[in-house]
Amino acid sequence: MENYDLGLITSLEHGMASGIILGTQEPFSIKIKPNAAGSLSMYMVVAINDDHTDFFYQD
Numbered sequence: 001m002e003n004y005d006l007g008l009i010t011s012l013e014h015g016m017a018s019g020i021i022l023g024t025q026e027p028f029s030i031k032i033k034p035n036a037a038g039s040l041s042m043y044m045v046v047a048i049n050d051d052h053t054d055f056f057y058q059d
Contacts, residue, residue, distance in 0.1 A: 004047045004056055012042060021052065028052045 011018040018029040047056040
């Protein structure tokens with residue numbers, strides 16, 4: 001797996017997941033892929049790529 005950061009989702013609205021990067025408190029906002037929308041939930045810890053533009057999705 002590539003380098004990644006861990007994020008905490010604090011909002012799921014309008015096809016976007018927003019939250020903070022754990023350890024730095026940096027905010028993120030990532031567009032949710034339609035096929036993954038049902039698998040994300042509030043206060044879920046997720047792996048995010050280094051530039052904070054996408055999640056790591058399990059195949």
